[in-house]
Amino acid sequence: MDLAATILVDGLIYAGWLFIVSVGLTLVFGVLNILNIAHGSLYAIGAYASASMVGAYFALGGEAFPYGSYVAMILAAVLVALVLGPLLERGLLRFFYGRDEVLNVLVTYAVFLILEDAMKLIWGVNPYFVYEPYTLLGDVEIGPLFYVGYDFAVIAAAVIVGLAVWLTLNKTRVGKVVLAVIHDSEMSQTMGVNVQRIYLGAFMAGTFLAALGGALTAPMISVTPGLGVNVIIVAFAVVIIGGLGSVPGAAIGALMVGISRAASVHLFPEAELFIIYFVMAIVLLFRPEGLFAKTQARKI
Numbered sequence: 194m195d196l197a198a199t200i201l202v203d204g205l206i207y208a209g210w211l212f213i214v215s216v217g218l219t220l221v222f223g224v225l226n227i228l229n230i231a232h233g234s235l236y237a238i239g240a241y242a243s244a245s246m247v248g249a250y251f252a253l254g255g256e257a258f259p260y261g262s263y264v265a266m267i268l269a270a271v272l273v274a275l276v277l278g279p280l281l282e283r284g285l286l287r288f289f290y291g292r293d294e295v296l297n298v299l300v301t302y303a304v305f306l307i308l309e310d311a312m313k314l315i316w317g318v319n320p321y322f323v324y325e326p327y328t329l330l331g332d333v334e335i336g337p338l339f340y341v342g343y344d345f346a347v348i349a350a351a352v353i354v355g356l357a358v359w360l361t362l363n364k365t366r367v368g369k370v371v372l373a374v375i376h377d378s379e380m381s382q383t384m385g386v387n388v389q390r391i392y393l394g395a396f397m398a399g400t401f402l403a404a405l406g407g408a409l410t411a412p413m414i415s416v417t418p419g420l421g422v423n424v425i426i427v428a429f430a431v432v433i434i435g436g437l438g439s440v441p442g443a444a445i446g447a448l449m450v451g452i453s454r455a456a457s458v459h460l461f462p463e464a465e466l467f468i469i470y471f472v473m474a475i476v477l478l479f480r481p482e483g484l485f486a487k488t489q490a491r492k493i
Contacts, residue, residue: 204453205348212448213350217403220358220399221395222432224396227301228298231281231301232403233428236407236410236420237407237421238404239404240414241315241411243407243408246268247412250265262325267408269404281400282397290392323412326343330343350405374388431447435447439485442486456468
């Protein structure tokens with residue numbers, strides 16, 4: 194019983210972090226129809242920006258109110274979205290809308306490589322540590338198990354992000370306009386919708402979610418070069434399982450990957466990476482377009 198509870202809690206913690214990263218990736222694909230390989234680099238930049246801003250916060254006397262470091266982490270993600278979102282979408286990606294999907298993948302992969310080197314130039318190759326926010330929330334006791342309270346804050350953040358994205362898309366005027374653009378961008382433009390502005394907003398939202406995932410992860414790890422490589426691979430597995438462009442699919446995919454990985458870590462640790470791709474292969478065997486992928490209408 195204790196082992197099952199441990200697997201469930203560990204799986205939920207991993208799934209919460211993974212959902213925050215993956216939902217931005219699936220949002221960008223759903224609106225812009227671009228598989229953004231650079232999403233992993235945006236995640237890593239969020240982690241570096243968070244480590245830098247939290248470090249600066251405490252250097253400027255933040256010990257008097259350490260909980261302000263959480264605000265610094267969120268501001269770091271906002272800053273990344275405000276700077277890199279318009280720069281990448283307006284400065285590069287807009288020239289490739291409607292082009293072959295393979296070309297878009299190659300373009301974002303090139304951006305990924307450029308950003309990886311840019312991070313080394315800005316932050317160097319030495320690891321960054323920012324452990325203060327991780328210890329502020331104390332420990333949580335669940336039966337015989339003890340967990341760091343920060344881990345549950347990540348789960349809460351994932352729930353808030355998921356609800357915010359779902360409510361925005363389904364219950365607001367902006368969301369309805371975005372759904373109209375997804376369904377038929379040309380008709381939406383004819384009806385007076387500023388499609389370019391919708392694309393920019395969606396990409397900035399995706400950039401913010403990637404950076405937020407990195408910012409929340411920074412206190413739990415050492416921030417080092419290459420951080421975004423493994424993240425983008427696992428995030429792609431999640432959105433493929435759930436169906437590209439589906440927010441509920443990203444949530445279900447993150448839960449499946451998180452819990453199966455936690456079970457593997459505790460029962461078959463040598464299969465930790467294998468189990469993720471095994472789950473993806475099983476899902477694609479029965480649902481080649483993912484669990485929640487919508488049926489594509491034929492166009493002539």
